[in-house]
Amino acid sequence: MFGFLYLFVCSLDVLSSAFQLAGGKVAGDIFKDNAILSNPVAGLVVGILVTVLVQSSSTSTSIIVSMVSSGLLEVRSAIPIIMGSNIGTSVTNTIVALMQAGDRNEFKRAFAGATVHDCFNWLSVLVLLPLEVASGYLHRITKVAVATLNFHSGQDAPELLKVITEPFTGLIIQLDKSVIIGIATGDESLHNKSLIRIWCEASVQQISASSSRGSFLNCSSHAPSSLDSAGKPGSAVQEKCNHLFVDSSLPDLAVGLILLAGSLIVLCTCLIMLVKLLHSVLKGQVARAIQKVINTDLPSPFSWATGYFAMLVGAGMTFVVQSSSVFTSAITPLIGLEVISLERAYPLTLGSNIGTTTTAILAALASPGDKLASAFQIALCHFFFNISGILLWYPLPCTRLPIQMAKALGERTAKYRWFAVFYLIICFLLLPSLVFGLSMAGWRVLVGVGAPFLSLLACVAFVNIMQSRSPGRLPQWLQSWDFLPYWMHSLQPMDGLITRATLCCADHCSGSQDEHSDISPQIKARAGLHNPSLSFLEELSLPPRPSPQLNSPPMQSATRL
Template sequence: MYAGSPSVSIASRGRNRVSLFADAKYAAEPELPSHSPVSLAEKEPAEEDQDPWDLPELQDNGVKWSDLNTRGKVLRVLTSTLKTVLLLGFLYMFVCSLDVLSSSFQLVGGKAAGDIFKDNAVLSNPVAGLVIGVLVTVLVQSSSTSSSIVVSMVSSGLLEVRSAVPIIMGANIGTSVTNTIVAVMQAGDRNEFRRAFAGATVHDFFNWLSVLVLLPLEVASGFLYKLTKLIIDSFQIQTGADAPDLLKVITEPLTKNIIELDSSVISGIATGDPAAQNKSLIKIWCKTQKVTNLVNITVPGIANCTPDALCWVENNQTWTEQNQTETFNLKKCTHIFVHANLPDLAVGLILLALSLLALCTCLILIVKLLHSMLKGQVAVVIKKVLNTDFPFPFGWLTGYLAMIVGAGMTFIVQSSSVFTSAITPLVGIGVISIERAYPLTLGSNIGTTTTAILAAMASPGETLANSLQISLCHFVFNICGILLWYPIPITRVPIRLAKALGNRTAKYRWFAALYLFLCFFLFPLLVLGLSIAGWQVLVGVGVPVVVLLVFVIVVNIMQSHCLRFLPSCLRSWDFLPKPLHSLKPWDRQVTLAMTFCRTRCCFCCKCCNDEEKDEMKEDKSLEVYDNPALTIEDEGKVFATSL
């Protein structure tokens, strides 16, 4: 550390914002350099003993309605009406940005997703099929798209139904990444972030835990395949109509002017169509017409003629008649990229940046509007309706009613990602408890499978059985997961795991990004790589890792509940290096890196530095000092860096 220079310590407590406090022995120095920035800190909450999962009281500090004069009442009504209109508008933009985000992911990784499905040798491995389902759904940001690819492959005979079941399970996991991303965008407030991230990841834990139980059971016995096969064979199911796509009807007027995609290209790549490999996903012609004509063609000999077709010999050549279909382009699309002449990757990256910007903006504005609207009696009524159970002895029915609501809403909008992403901000601000969000999410899982079943019933007769069986496998998988992790309160493990993760990410906010990267990208990619290397490699690496993970989990549980049964060396993890059993050392490094980068940016812009100091002077929990050097003190050790 620089001798004689004032030091600043980063506090790891409080609101988990980077906190810099001046050392007491330098507090009396009269003048310090004016160019050194410091960061904001917040005091520890006064109510440290309060449960952070308690829903907050959104109090209305304004003037009561009875105390307003006529002009005030008219202004309040107009203000409330304007806020409601703005909320609906921002919600519409939020849903549209999710649609564009899905399109951007398909442009960036859609063809790669189609190529992943082409290796049938890998798909025959159930573990590889599972992680492929996760990766493809994350790449295209749509479980409906990945499921339709699987159905297309099964219908064309390229993939067996039994091999497709793990892929459907993976698609169920991958679709939960959207609302987890939405939760990350609420990281501005510690407690809101805690609740929002837990409300989003309860979906992740439900899917992963269901897979951990049901995938080995399916591999060993094939119960999902056999059960759905029995249902298909037992009922004379007729071809039905397409499922209503209300969400598309609502969002299409805006999104079709931004981008339109030909999703059949991804299915064509997966099914081995050579013409689809070099075809762009961006739709250029939105209205086409196919005309089939009977034309004369030559064949090598009479033996090559189709039995039912006319065949003759003329001028020493064998001729026959054959139907040929030509496609005529009638009308171009109207979206903004129709004349761009850009590659799919460039358009995808542009849309990805714009959609994420729109998503963040809409989410921030929605949360602020909800904060201003859900106060006083309005908040009391809404929270009572959403979070109150039925009276005894029918309280257990409340969760199942929430499942029906979640399934119905998802059926209406035809997207579980949209529904779960919409309730995530409500969980964050405390309108919906995580205990109520859990059955709503489970119902959403069921709702998205019922729409797939209706869509499968619209398939042609020759492919109806296979496509419907895959959809039923998805449905039965979610029903079995609900039976495992909901009816008995003690089995609602996903809620406890999500709360534990919410507490961890509220304390170390960077851990949320690490969780997303590990859970939805790195882990599936590693498992896929081991699967491609062969099942011997997968077993040789995977079994020791699983055994170690189970050992750590068991020891952690015993440390919390039955410490006396453990040997003395395992009663704590202190014998390991601290980075192996604590996030504090990592948090120190991340905090230091972020502070250093922020400091450099502020040095480049004097106005940024002045604005930051003005904000801190308004915060009464801070003492502001200009400091040319940054020191970090943690557990008696002092770390220093020059700014």
């Protein structure tokens, strides 16, 4: 089990490298345009898209800190990008939840556990971004905090998990992330430089071994001019790296696609095996004991502090692994198996959001002295944004809307499994791209299109809440949505379209469309062949219904189908 968990974490690391190879330079180019980033809505969307591209909020926030420390980006303009990176990082555990789609109940719980992170981030942004644009409260609070703190320049963030995973992932691929940062900060010469690292710093053992053999350090096996990680002359001794693609002539995009396919295969395999092993291990009294320990509240005088203790655990674990994606992805299968309840996973996720801010804070402490205050301020903005979100959506039970929203999404995706992929594409690709385009058209277009849409969304949410809690207070025609066309308040018509398309594709591929073309509509209805309320897998699992015409050729064809 620990072996599969190790490979699972390594595959997440390689997956991040694959996304950076495929879209890292594009991400750097997006960050480079300061005219775009000065628009807060565009900056928010840029943060989402870039974090989805590089699959790491730590990388995107480090780029933002580097741009602020180099003076290319103002702190006020960087705050919306930080908010967007918080949203983009939650895509990883949502993808991981798709691996448990085989069992409806597990999938419902796992998808709810994964999307509670999304719901928290989206709700926080919807409240805090307009507040920040109107009042600049994050900018003011962090400016006061930086002015009152005395700090000294530090080192880069210690990636403690890398000590364990680097010996394996370093043999597959090693990246030079300074290329993305250099492109974002305006270095045009790095556009033609590959992200694949060729030269690495030699270890002390290698240097001493070379000295003992009498060989000088600038021989042909080392970098000719001892280039540093940014491709500029440096004092560090360089040796050729030892990984799978060090001598490859393939472009970055091709290597990224190869690693993407391989890491997804390993990720799915490890996750499936982990779930099966956990199913076999966590049975009976063992499962009940673990569930009791994890999900039980503290003793009565301190029961109110249980959630806050869980936040500290989530923050500490995320600080150790230096990745909120790894932590939240690791607990997603446990939520699906009911080892961790959604109510307990919610504060763990909030703590993970706080723990991931330490990367940006420690990266800011390594900034130059004259830009240290600005870099530290934007890192604190990330921290205070998450704290503000927790104050909004956790202290009172009635304000924990992300849990209710996640449960609703879990119910929906358990009934219509295709909705999970639809949700991922809409929330992390199409919607950000649409908002980005509208924001580029100008404030008038953005407000003219966005304000009616948000107003309609707020009205629908309010009516749904009133229907579930106090339906008697609503007018009779709002007691249900039946006054609307069916396709506007149900996913079943869409499910029917996808079902028919899937069946037509299956018939076309198998060449058996003529086999049941003569079946009457009544027999098809009994066999469930065109019932839009059933998903494709449900239709295939329908038991044969007894019928006096069972021996007739059309019914035999339907039963075989």
